[in-house]
Amino acid sequence: MQLFVNDKNNVVTEAIDGLICGSGGKLSRLDGYPHIKVVVRSDWDKSKVALISGGGSGHEPAHAGFVGQGMLTAAVCGDVFASPSVDAVLAAILAVTGPQGCVLIVKNYTGDRLNFGLAAERARSIGLKVSMVVVDDDIALPNIPQPRGLAGTLFVHKIAGALAAEGASLETITAVAERIIGNVKTIGLSLDTCVVPGSEKIDRIPNDCAELGLGIHGEAGIEQIDYAGVNAAVAVMVQKLAKSVDQGDLVVLLNNLGGVSSLEMSIVANEIFRSQLGERMTHVIGPACLMTSLDMKGISITVCPINAEELQYLQAPVEPWAWPGCNAISSTAIIEMPDGLTPEPPVASAHDETRALIIGCCEVLIDSERELNTLDAFSGDGDTGSTLASAARALISKVDELPLADHTQLFRALGQELSQTMGGSSGVLLAIFFAAAGDASSSGSNIANSLLAGLKRMKEIGGARLGDRSMVDALEPGLEAFAKGSDPAMPSRAGADSTAEMASARVGRATYLSAEQLRGNKDPGAEAVAKLFEYLTK
């Protein structure tokens, strides 16, 4: 089983129940399971023209997902890819049609046409006003006698929905719907087939091919074309669309057939906007799942020439979330990069004692390169010593450019320097340590408390705590002793040594190693810190 379903016979009723329960009370259904699966607006009072759509399921959110204020009044759901029965359609008509009548919005498939058509006749025979429009927007074949109804149906749902909400008459809504149907054109393309619940997947499309001109029921497209990326594929689709629409502005609808990632859909949108028809496109609906073919990894592009009034109806707000809105297409809005990204270089200042201290620390690290590399070889990739030594060498070469006489500026400059010269997570963490220390120092903290503030921030960001087998195990006891005015070297050394007995690491590469692999070997970062404190207290 490769789908999120239970019994294939219940997929539609279970999905409808899920939709209704999570609708916040806005949707209800008729009590006709399993044969009659009709979703209706809970708040419907029959005072205006009702809009009913539907057909086989497997196209969600169409159609039940578009039931709500401003769009459909009811959706009649068949089984997956199968037309609902005449009785189901008639039940929907009877449930929602008031004195203003109802419009049936049907996609052009024989089963839907016949079953909705007969239900309409039955409803008329008991005195209801019913009109029916059939959407046939597919342009896969130039002279197909019965073009299929595809995602272009959404234009009818939305514009008719806005008209109905305004209180337009059955005749007006029907006429506008028919005008839209005459104008709207759709072409589909897929990279893979869909999986029908209860059936095996048919692997029909080779890996370097796409199917062009396909419908929404898993049927094969009219041709397989070479596929080498979105750019060429969209160009072929748009070329076909361009031939089928007259001059003038267009609204484009970009439909995800169900299995395409959101990232990819935005790339497709970008190609459409830059395509041959891009300049004529003023507004876009989507990208979104609107009229899907289950989980098909495919798309469809719909274009519709639109007048100002229709555009207003397309943009009117609606209740169903599945409708993604209709936005103006603009060129990419680019904002200048902000100032301040390149840090001000520190203003150098002299302080002999500090200078000597820094150079001395750097030399300790340079001298320990091989020893620290060996320690790291037990628990990491064996380069801690080299990483620290090369950062130390770089620091020595720049020591006279540092603001040695100003602790706040010095901490910040050290952070800046280490983030540029020291690779890996350690470089970022030490940069954070010194930057946060500078921050605390600028707020008036003394050196020891500033460094403790840096440690606190480094622990927060890095996630390491005492006992996690990291440099914190030597740094924290050392700095705490320093803040109390006692000797920091001894507690720091004890902390570093204790890491050899820590059986597991919670941070860094050593997390991937077992207790046996770690035991007896000190953490190289902690060892480096202990050596520094030993040097500083000498």
Next chain:
Amino acid sequence: MQLFVNDKNNVVTEAIDGLICGSGGKLSRLDGYPHIKVVVRSDWDKSKVALISGGGSGHEPAHAGFVGQGMLTAAVCGDVFASPSVDAVLAAILAVTGPQGCVLIVKNYTGDRLNFGLAAERARSIGLKVSMVVVDDDIALPNIPQPRGLAGTLFVHKIAGALAAEGASLETITAVAERIIGNVKTIGLSLDTCVVPGSEKIDRIPNDCAELGLGIHGEAGIEQIDYAGVNAAVAVMVQKLAKSVDQGDLVVLLNNLGGVSSLEMSIVANEIFRSQLGERMTHVIGPACLMTSLDMKGISITVCPINAEELQYLQAPVEPWAWPGCNAISSTAIIEMPDGLTPEPPVASAHDETRALIIGCCEVLIDSERELNTLDAFSGDGDTGSTLASAARALISKVDELPLADHTQLFRALGQELSQTMGGSSGVLLAIFFAAAGDASSSGSNIANSLLAGLKRMKEIGGARLGDRSMVDALEPGLEAFAKGSDPAMPSRAGADSTAEMASARVGRATYLSAEQLRGNKDPGAEAVAKLFEYLTK
């Protein structure tokens, strides 16, 4: 190539451009491509606390899709599954942070923590107020030291977004965000792996297995479990969630990891509402793509205990369409089936002449059974004769229950009768023919014009026109002659005979046959109609 992408190196910039161009001017980006990919609100005036999120790409609509009024101020986009650089984060901070400061909302991955963390330090060092919260909602492993940040991040985006929109302080927003982070829990499950642009798909999950406890970067879940449907899978997930949250009401967020169909997502929702935790769940966000893992065929379920104030913030309207809202969960609202679905049985009335006419017509069809079957064997499945004959036999058996003395009622009764006793499209089409004729008759048309109205409707619904090789070719000339008062038999016969020369069919099963296969054989429906007119004029 199995993805809708072009060059794998440009997927993120192309997707961002597509998103921005279709945003209706609401989104802009910083001028830092390709390294700095930052999406910002176009209307931002820095008067309130800014919210910045981001991380690796491949999780769309997170994060750029949630930039807009009521949610994020800016999103920093890394490459696919890779953290953005310190400079990119800092550019975002500098671009949107005003005197009220900014909150960084980060998912708990080392790269993101470090890069956002260091950028925050840099921003502080130049005097900006910056706080950072780290979301770690994953419960895949009970004692994992650094739980991953998953779809629970959306709770933080939304609630912090509503607070910021209200003008709350940096301190308040940070505190509330941290309270949410302490409460929100997520577990993921997938039926298949995702495809990373530029990489081969790794088929890791057997067909009857699911991976439980997975992240959003294609990494393996903590275990593979047997998969036999949504019900059991959701039960396992919910059990883990139940252990991780205290008593009390919950909001649930249902996330599509990218490749699950909308139909399936509603089925998953239905299972969640009916699960062990269902009774405690008061509201739902989704199902929707919120925090995806490219096109992964998987889901995640997030739960969060929530207080009344937080719920208000979750439900506050926002600009970004990608946010699906937060609805109350209700039991399925079921509406009684409407009256009128079962048609009133016609009131029988006697009329000898009509009775004889109907029986005579039926006998013509019964007598022609074999001949019509033979004709149909050339172009269809060889059962037209039997279908018509069995409907005719049923009609004879019920003739005395018909309203023979009232044409309007009789037409409607014939339509009703044929829709029940005659299978296939033909049965529905004849039912529509008689029902529409009854409709016209009730409006005062005479018999001939009523039947012509029936023909018109049947053609509209069925899609067949004159010359399409169907019963219309005999019915239309016959009825038109009848309406003019001339002999209908001859033109009807000529029409039926002409179908033998029609080289292709536009409707019905014969559309699948070639000219050679069709030539010389009459359409069986047209032949039946001609025979009836010949009988009627005798």
